[in-house]
Amino acid sequence: MASHDAHTGRSAGLFANPGTSSFTDFLGGYSPDLLPGSRSLPEGASAGDEIPHGTTIVAVTFPGGVVMAGDRRATAGNVIAQRDVEKVFRADEFSAIAVAGTAGLGMELVRLFQVELEHYEKREGRTLSVEGKANRLATMVRGNLAMAMQGLAVVPLFAGYDEARAEGRIFSYDPAGGRYEERDFHAIGSGSVFARGSLKKLFRRDLSADDAALACVHALYDAADDDSATGGPDLARGIYPVVAVVTAEGYRRLGEDEVGAVARAVVEGRYDAPGGPTAPLR
Amino acid sequence: MPFYVSPEQQMKDKADYARKGIARGRSVVVLQYADGILFVADNPSRALHKISEIYDRIAFAAVGKYNEFENLRLGGVRYADVNGYQYDRRDVTARGLANVYAQSLGTIFTETNKPYEVELVVAEVGEDAETDQIYRLTFDGSVADEHGYVAMGGQAEAVAQSLKERYVEGAPLADALRSAVRSLEAQDSERRLKAESLEVAVLDRNREHRLFKRLPAARIGELLGPVDD
Numbered sequence: 224m225a226s227h228d229a230h231t232g233r234s235a236g237l238f239a240n241p242g243t244s245s246f247t248d249f250l251g252g253y254s255p256d257l258l259p260g261s262r263s264l265p266e267g268a269s270a271g272d273e274i275p276h277g278t279t280i281v282a283v284t285f286p287g288g289v290v291m292a293g294d295r296r297a298t299a300g301n302v303i304a305q306r307d308v309e310k311v312f313r314a315d316e317f318s319a320i321a322v323a324g325t326a327g328l329g330m331e332l333v334r335l336f337q338v339e340l341e342h343y344e345k346r347e348g349r350t351l352s353v354e355g356k357a358n359r360l361a362t363m364v365r366g367n368l369a370m371a372m373q374g375l376a377v378v379p380l381f382a383g384y385d386e387a388r389a390e391g392r393i394f395s396y397d398p399a400g401g402r403y404e405e406r407d408f409h410a411i412g413s414g415s416v417f418a419r420g421s422l423k424k425l426f427r428r429d430l431s432a433d434d435a436a437l438a439c440v441h442a443l444y445d446a447a448d449d450d451s452a453t454g455g456p457d458l459a460r461g462i463y464p465v466v467a468v469v470t471a472e473g474y475r476r477l478g479e480d481e482v483g484a485v486a487r488a489v490v491e492g493r494y495d496a497p498g499g500p501t502a503p504l505r
Numbered sequence: 506m507p508f509y510v511s512p513e514q515q516m517k518d519k520a521d522y523a524r525k526g527i528a529r530g531r532s533v534v535v536l537q538y539a540d541g542i543l544f545v546a547d548n549p550s551r552a553l554h555k556i557s558e559i560y561d562r563i564a565f566a567a568v569g570k571y572n573e574f575e576n577l578r579l580g581g582v583r584y585a586d587v588n589g590y591q592y593d594r595r596d597v598t599a600r601g602l603a604n605v606y607a608q609s610l611g612t613i614f615t616e617t618n619k620p621y622e623v624e625l626v627v628a629e630v631g632e633d634a635e636t637d638q639i640y641r642l643t644f645d646g647s648v649a650d651e652h653g654y655v656a657m658g659g660q661a662e663a664v665a666q667s668l669k670e671r672y673v674e675g676a677p678l679a680d681a682l683r684s685a686v687r688s689l690e691a692q693d694s695e696r697r698l699k700a701e702s703l704e705v706a707v708l709d710r711n712r713e714h715r716l717f718k719r720l721p722a723a724r725i726g727e728l729l730g731p732v733d734d
Contacts, residue, residue, distance in 0.1 A: 237580040237581075237583050237605065237609075238576060238580040246586055250587065253583075254591075257587075257590070257591060334590065335590070338586050341586070342582065345557070345558055345586075346582055348554065
């Protein structure tokens with residue numbers, strides 16, 4: 224169709240190369256400056272601490288779905304850049320994505336991924352499999368490798384409901400685009416070490432959706448307890464973690480009231496036991 | 506040595522050619538109803554769609570040659586997604602999309618030997634019936650702003666005439682669907698359309714986020730009610 228596209232000005236290229244159903248691939252040819260990975264950075268510069276970073280994300284599976292939660296803090300060096308930032312998002316009807324690392328690039332990655340999934344769905348008339356979505360995300364993370372090497376790393380966590388297996392699944396990534404499927408639960412970001420330790424003791428195979436959400440909020444509390452870059456529930460301002468549940472019914476973000484009640488219960492429980500719930504020793 | 510053909514004759518021949526191609530196919534109707542915009546196609550295929558989602562509030566319906574309107578549909582999805590990504594989801598409009606299609610169809614009609622044998626509707630559902638937008642595009646790139654209802658495809662005139670008699674402003678979904686189906690049956694006196702041979706979708710302003718929804722055959726049958734022979 225190139226012959227007529229030459230005359231249509233702004234719409235040139237829209238009808239060319241009808242083969243690809245990937246929005247990112249199309250944009251790479253049509254308007255590459257819109258893609259995060261194709262930007263060049265000055266040699267040797269390191270943006271490091273100046274730019275806000277998002278921190279801890281946790282995800283927990285339960286029979287019939289998966290819960291994902293993130294704290295609300297973004298930090299730039301020792302400064303709290305934002306105390307109500309959102310890092311957990313709806314990717315499509317049956318999946319959620321969250322990002323840790325350079326906040327600006329992370330938001331861009333999420334937006335691009337959301338369009339990528341919807342674009343595929345509209346063009347092909349079907350949704351991608353969970354693995355297909357996870358692989359697509361890996362390619363997009365890999366595109367950001369050059370920036371990651373200069374201190375602008377972004378790492379997502381992906382959780383989806385697998386309709387074929389009727390279960391929730393979690394995928395983690397490294398900055399080079401490595402994709403790893405996680406069993407049971409996972410955490411990423413600066414407070415992830417503490418969150419993962421916490422989840423290790425709280426996780427059961429038979430959690431309900433509500434209990435999985437509670438475990439996530441506990442894990443985020445533990446992360447905030449020991450990591451200065453992770454924000455705990457802010458009862459004074461009414462800022463609570465973002466918690467999303469993905470099941471056969473689709474993606475649902477818990478309302479402020481629901482999360483508020485969970486967060487208050489967690490904080491109140493900590494007055495008696497600052498370490499949180501204990502696991503049986505024997 | 507080719508004969509000289511005047512530009513008038515050339516355009517007329519192309520237009521006749523395109524019209525004939527479109528008239529061979531079955532019809533599609535688009536009409537406003539109480540909760541938004543209803544699309545009904547006489548199309549028994551479950552895989553090859555004549556009605557599709559373009560964006561949150563925008564849908565596309567087409568008649569004519571499948572590979573040609575499919576190419577336009579894919580381009581439209583790209584247009585919408587690029588603009589929504591670059592600006593904001595609210596900045597993607599049916600008017601903008603209709604312009605892109607008009608440019609593209611107009612150029613193809615004048616510059617190439619074979620015009621596209623297609624006719625399209627691009628519709629956007631608004632906050633209320635007043636702000637709904639329906640654009641009809643023909644093979645030569647002309648755009649018409651329509652209100653209420655549109656019929657296109659083979660026997661479009663008979664269908665439009667029948668629709669004119671039946672169309673009621675602000676009708677509920679079941680009534681609007683019944684009028685649409687009865688009108689499509691006007692394509693030919695013997696024609697009786699069952700739920701399985703219809704492709705039906707709505708842009709329902711009461712839905713959230715993505716307002717486009719296909720209706721499965723079971724739901725169509727339910728809305729049409731018992732068949733009166």
